[in-house]
Amino acid sequence: MSKKKAAKPVSKKAAKPAAKKAVKAAGSSSKSLLVENRVFKPSADFVKKARISSMAQYQKMHAESLKNPDKFFGREAKELSWSRPFKKVLDWKCPNAKWFVGGQLNVSVNCLDRHLDGPRKTKAAIIWEGEPGEKRVITYQQLHRDVCRFANVLKRHKVKKGDRVVIYMPMVPEAAVAMLACTRIGAMHSVVFGGFSAESIKDRVTDCGATMVITADGGYRRGAVVALKKNVDDALKGGDTPVKSVIVLRRTGQDVHIEEGRDYWWHRELEYVDAKCPAVAMDSEAPLFILYTSGSTGKPKGILHTTGGYLLHAYMTSKYVFDLRDDDVYWCTADIGWVTGHSYMVYGPLAMGATSLMYEGAPNWPENDRFWRIIEEYGVTVFYTAPTAIRAFMKWGDEWLKKHDLSSLRLLGTVGEPINPEAWMWYHNQVGGGRCPIVDTWWQTETGGHMITPIPGAIPTKPGTATLPFFGVDAAVVDDLGKEVGKDEQGKLVIRKPWPSMLRGIWGDKDRYQKTYWSDFKGWYFAGDGARRDKDGYFWIIGRIDDVLNVAGHRLGTAEVESALVSHAAVAEAAVVGRPDELKGQGVVCFVTVKEGVKTSRDLSEELKKHVRKVIGPVATPDEIRFAAALPKTRSGKIMRRLLKQIASGETLKGDTTTLEDINVIAALAAASGED
Ligand code: 7RM
Numbered sequence: 001m002s003k004k005k006a007a008k009p010v011s012k013k014a015a016k017p018a019a020k021k022a023v024k025a026a027g028s029s030s031k032s033l034l035v036e037n038r039v040f041k042p043s044a045d046f047v048k049k050a051r052i053s054s055m056a057q058y059q060k061m062h063a064e065s066l067k068n069p070d071k072f073f074g075r076e077a078k079e080l081s082w083s084r085p086f087k088k089v090l091d092w093k094c095p096n097a098k099w100f101v102g103g104q105l106n107v108s109v110n111c112l113d114r115h116l117d118g119p120r121k122t123k124a125a126i127i128w129e130g131e132p133g134e135k136r137v138i139t140y141q142q143l144h145r146d147v148c149r150f151a152n153v154l155k156r157h158k159v160k161k162g163d164r165v166v167i168y169m170p171m172v173p174e175a176a177v178a179m180l181a182c183t184r185i186g187a188m189h190s191v192v193f194g195g196f197s198a199e200s201i202k203d204r205v206t207d208c209g210a211t212m213v214i215t216a217d218g219g220y221r222r223g224a225v226v227a228l229k230k231n232v233d234d235a236l237k238g239g240d241t242p243v244k245s246v247i248v249l250r251r252t253g254q255d256v257h258i259e260e261g262r263d264y265w266w267h268r269e270l271e272y273v274d275a276k277c278p279a280v281a282m283d284s285e286a287p288l289f290i291l292y293t294s295g296s297t298g299k300p301k302g303i304l305h306t307t308g309g310y311l312l313h314a315y316m317t318s319k320y321v322f323d324l325r326d327d328d329v330y331w332c333t334a335d336i337g338w339v340t341g342h343s344y345m346v347y348g349p350l351a352m353g354a355t356s357l358m359y360e361g362a363p364n365w366p367e368n369d370r371f372w373r374i375i376e377e378y379g380v381t382v383f384y385t386a387p388t389a390i391r392a393f394m395k396w397g398d399e400w401l402k403k404h405d406l407s408s409l410r411l412l413g414t415v416g417e418p419i420n421p422e423a424w425m426w427y428h429n430q431v432g433g434g435r436c437p438i439v440d441t442w443w444q445t446e447t448g449g450h451m452i453t454p455i456p457g458a459i460p461t462k463p464g465t466a467t468l469p470f471f472g473v474d475a476a477v478v479d480d481l482g483k484e485v486g487k488d489e490q491g492k493l494v495i496r497k498p499w500p501s502m503l504r505g506i507w508g509d510k511d512r513y514q515k516t517y518w519s520d521f522k523g524w525y526f527a528g529d530g531a532r533r534d535k536d537g538y539f540w541i542i543g544r545i546d547d548v549l550n551v552a553g554h555r556l557g558t559a560e561v562e563s564a565l566v567s568h569a570a571v572a573e574a575a576v577v578g579r580p581d582e583l584k585g586q587g588v589v590c591f592v593t594v595k596e597g598v599k600t601s602r603d604l605s606e607e608l609k610k611h612v613r614k615v616i617g618p619v620a621t622p623d624e625i626r627f628a629a630a631l632p633k634t635r636s637g638k639i640m641r642r643l644l645k646q647i648a649s650g651e652t653l654k655g656d657t658t659t660l661e662d663i664n665v666i667a668a669l670a671a672a673s674g675e676d
Contacts, residue, residue: 036421036463040428042437042456046410050457051323058458058468065471066497073099073472073500077312080105080351081114083281086308090498095518095525097498099309100284107183107288107311108151109279111350112144120326124355127329127378128173131220131361138173140353143180145275146173150266151181152273157245157264159212161186161280164290166210166243167336168192168201168228170219171360174249174266175336176346178214183288186280190290190302193337194219194226196617198234205241208290208302208507212245214266218252222362229256236262284308290507291339293445294555295516296547298563302507303339303445310343311351313449313501317470318348321439321453322382322411329408331357332384333371338554339445340415343501344384348449363389368396372404383431384413386553390423391583393431401430411456413439416553417585418541424463442466442541444527445555446517448501451475452539465538472499475539477531482521490532490542495525547641549578549586554619556588558641561622564615565590568608570598575631575639576622579648587623589648591631591669600627624648630665644669 047053052061065072070089077086077100086103115121125143128136138146159165165187169175175191182189190208192201205213215232218225229248236243248256249266258265282288288307292300318324322344330349334340349356357378363371371393375383393400412432419427419440428438437456443449451473452466459467469475474497477485485491495502502525506513520526530542544550547558558576565574573593578586592608594600605625613621626648632640646653647670 039460041460047457052455053457055458058455081110092498094523098285099500103284104281106279108180115140115353120353126173127357129359146177147180148275148277149273150177151184151277153269159187163187164208164210165189165212166205168215184279186282188287191337195619198231199615201235204292209242214247216249216251217256218254220361222365225252282307294557298559303503304505304507306504309500310448314343314348315351317450318352321450324352324354328381329378330354330382331380343449369400372401375406376404379408381408382411386416387414387419388552390427394426409436412436415441417550421463440466446503465540467538477533493527493529493531551586552584564612568611570594577645577648589624590622591626591628628669632665
């Protein structure tokens with residue numbers, strides 16, 4: 001039970017019982033949602049300590065950041081450690097931005113070395129808990145030493161500035177060590193989420209031309225061991241990738257194959273190196289990392305981020321949005337394989353000199369209260385998680401929280417998808433005890449950090465909206481011609497000015513970068529999301545309007561799943577759509593036509609699900625396979641996804657079907673029960 005009494009959440013006016021309308025909330029794909037009209041102001045207690053403590057202050061800073069970015073960001077950037085000062089804040093020639101031109105810095109120095117001169121030297125940088133229960137606390141001084149030593153291992157293996165290193169690891173501190181060691185010597189990392197398959201590793205290794213893979217024998221997940229090294233072996237089979245060495249961390253102790261001359265144990269390699277490793281001064285625009293994310297084609301995009309601007313934004317958002325202070329215990333539950341883990345488990349909090357908690361495993365292992373247990377045990381003060389997790393907690397029931405004292409919490413955050421108001425209210429009341437502001441942060445792999453988000457001491461929140469743009473972010477909702485839509489009208493979300501942590505490109509594909517992000521509206525970034533603004537100018541994100549699904553906060557391209565399906569011998573054609581899912585936000589429904597002579601069956605449907613898992617990874621496992629004699633197409637041969645979406649979610653068909661080539665196809669699909 002919470003010790004502190006739950007503060008009345010709202011101002012008197014706002015606390016009046018608001019009319020709850022039983023209509024579907026725009027902004028979420030889940031079923032049976034309510035619109036919650038209350039406005040939640042931060043408590044006086046929170047405001048008193050906040051860095052930005054009024055709407056007026058936010059507005060003034062935001063206005064300055066747009067009107068005079070040179071001055072605003074020039075001032076903020078001085079809080080980082082530069083080995084050579086920048087000459088110019090921004091050089092912008094759409095779609096190419098250069099931030100902090102002429103400046104040089106090193107990310108690992110900013111995350112580690114600069115904290116060693118004062119009391120942070122012996123402060124916890126990372127608090128880690130393994131799924132089986134091991135605990136480790138790593139101080140800034142220790143982390144610095146570990147990073148320097150591992151950077152020397154990289155050098156021993158001839159990894160140089162600009163080289164690419166793929167990291168495929170469980171959630172252990174060594175994953176952060178590997179990332180930071182890359183940054184220390186100017187190598188680029190590309191972290192691949194542990195839930196991706198061997199084939200996905202191979203695609204990424206090949207695409208970015210990685211010469212090294214860093215992995216572990218395995219990792220723990222829900223009591224089981226994930227065979228990470230085995231997946232790397234399969235990915236590198238045949239020897240047709242540029243990978244020269246594989247460094248293997250011993251985590252689980254399971255037997256693994258060690259390929260002579262290619263594979264090396266992490267702990268053995270450390271025996272050959274010392275702990276002195278000068279950091280390489282990097283140009284502000286030097287590439288920092290590549291992170292693959294799904295788009296609307298079958299091939300994931302290698303999103304490229306660079307050094308100075310990315311780090312500044314991760315730092316600034318950690319400072320202003322999480323309002324991190326030296327006594328915080330901050331916990332982001334994301335995996336380092338996602339951008340959230342990059343910016344808000346490693347780079348942002350460490351650049352701030354904060355304490356970042358890292359947990360290896362599942363939230364329901366050994367029991368449903370693992371997260372609450374961790375919050376209580378370590379006195380977590382700032383907690384950042386995903387709506388899909390919150391919905392799972394709600395389903396598991398409040399008794400799991402009631403066993404624990406969560407009164408250390410002072411601020412909550414969400415990311416990954418629109419949060420439905422019910423989940424928001426539950427998070428606010430049950431987890432936050434009614435006293436913690438919630439920052440609903442909208443952003444993307446491409447944006448590097450928070451873009452639309454409450455500033456917790458300044459911007460009153462409403463359940464379901466990410467509220468207002470962060471500093472330097474010129475967001476708008478526009479129609480297809482680029483004209484701003486009216487209040488409460490839906491349109492496309494665009495960013496009209498460059499920002500420090502914007503992606504600098506798609507690895508190896510200049511045209512795709514220009515085409516995907518900068519071609520819908522001249523000079524503006526198009527995010528791929530739909531949104532509307534309310535009377536207060538707050539942004540309500542509706543979700544993707546391209547062919548990208550959001551399954552449990554993970555981006556998944558429908559085309560990726562389709563191409564995995566058609567790679568199976570039985571499949572002739574496939575169309576994949578999302579349908580609302582109460583827990584995951586969206587579920588994956590696959591419409592499949594089989595080749596002549598193939599008999600459809602429940603077994604085949606299970607086999608296809610397994611096949612997709614194998615090709616992409618467990619994150620992409622289809623929820624349903626629906627066999628069909630034909631797919632609905634326009635006369636020009638385009639699959640009519642709009643209709644399939646309606647069928648998948650059991651809706652009555654609406655809208656124009658006159659362009660349909662064969663109307664009987666639709667009747668047959670709607671009648672088909674799916675799996676038999
Ligand atoms: C950080 C991350 C990006 C997509 C994005 C949106 C959706 C993320 C929110 C959200 C509504 C949010 N990167 N999204 N956060 N939608 N409210 N607070 O998730 O590249 O993996 O995904 O996720 O559709 O375009 S991501």
